[in-house]
Amino acid sequence: MTVWEAREEGLLRHLMPRLTRVGETELGVVLALMEAQPVREEGDDRSLLHITTPRGDLSAAMAYRLLRFGGLVAPFATSIWDTRVPSRVKFFCWLMVQKRIHTRDVLLKKHIVEPDDAGCPVCEEELESADHMIFSCPFARSFWGRIGINVEGVSVSCLDHLASAASSAVGSAPEFAMLCCWHLWKHRNAVVFQGQRPSLARLLGSCKEDALLWRGRLKETCRIHVETWMQATALG
Numbered sequence: 001m002t003v004w005e006a007r008e009e010g011l012l013r014h015l016m017p018r019l020t021r022v023g024e025t026e027l028g029v030v031l032a033l034m035e036a037q038p039v040r041e042e043g044d045d046r047s048l049l050h051i052t053t054p055r056g057d058l059s060a061a062m063a064y065r066l067l068r069f070g071g072l073v074a075p076f077a078t079s080i081w082d083t084r085v086p087s088r089v090k091f092f093c094w095l096m097v098q099k100r101i102h103t104r105d106v107l108l109k110k111h112i113v114e115p116d117d118a119g120c121p122v123c124e125e126e127l128e129s130a131d132h133m134i135f136s137c138p139f140a141r142s143f144w145g146r147i148g149i150n151v152e153g154v155s156v157s158c159l160d161h162l163a164s165a166a167s168s169a170v171g172s173a174p175e176f177a178m179l180c181c182w183h184l185w186k187h188r189n190a191v192v193f194q195g196q197r198p199s200l201a202r203l204l205g206s207c208k209e210d211a212l213l214w215r216g217r218l219k220e221t222c223r224i225h226v227e228t229w230m231q232a233t234a235l236g
């Protein structure tokens with residue numbers, strides 16, 4: 001079957017009629033995508049933009065340059081991968097800054113939850129997004145307020161801004177900001193998957209516990225701030 005045949009004759013003609021429920025859902029997604037990309041009437045004009053001269057000739061020099069091109073480094077990449085936090089936290093933050101963690105807005109886009117179930121599991125107010133979960137949820141706001149970090153106007157996509165906000169409050173490098181985001185996520189998951197009630201005390205407690213555990217792996221320049229982190233997350 002070619003793409004053209006699937007377009008012309010419909011995809012369903014080429015499939016066996018015994019789909020599982022998951023298969024049916026996935027088929028719905030594929031059909032919606034196909035519908036969103038209608039075939040254009042005009043001819044399909046394709047060209048190698050990056051390796052041709054303005055006259056349209058193939059340029060060996062430009063092709064070579066493209067081959068040597070190492071790709072772009074995302075601005076937030078070094079501030080995540082160069083830290084000395086556990087790998088799982090780096091991966092979480094890497095996905096978070098790209099808004100690819102499985103908050104309910106992402107699950108909704110993937111047709112895993114229904115619109116009625118896409119609200120924030122902690123405050124039940126609005127659509128849960130990474131920015132809502134980390135910053136604008138009233139629970140998250142009270143957490144950042146409690147540890148003295150001003151997150152006004154900060155978004156998950158600019159982790160550097162959060163790191164500098166944390167730095168002015170608790171004198172830390174990005175590690176403390178990452179620690180807080182990681183525990184907000186773990187706290188949210190405990191509410192969703194273990195039925196726990198949101199609890200600022202529990203969240204602060206787990207941040208403090210990890211601050212102590214991470215101390216040994218941090219750079220000397222960062223280690224000296226751990227005491228301040230622990231005071232910021234202390235109860236009472």
Ligand SMILES: [Zn+2]
Pocket residue numbers: 120121122123124125126132133136137138139
């Ligand atoms: Zn919320």
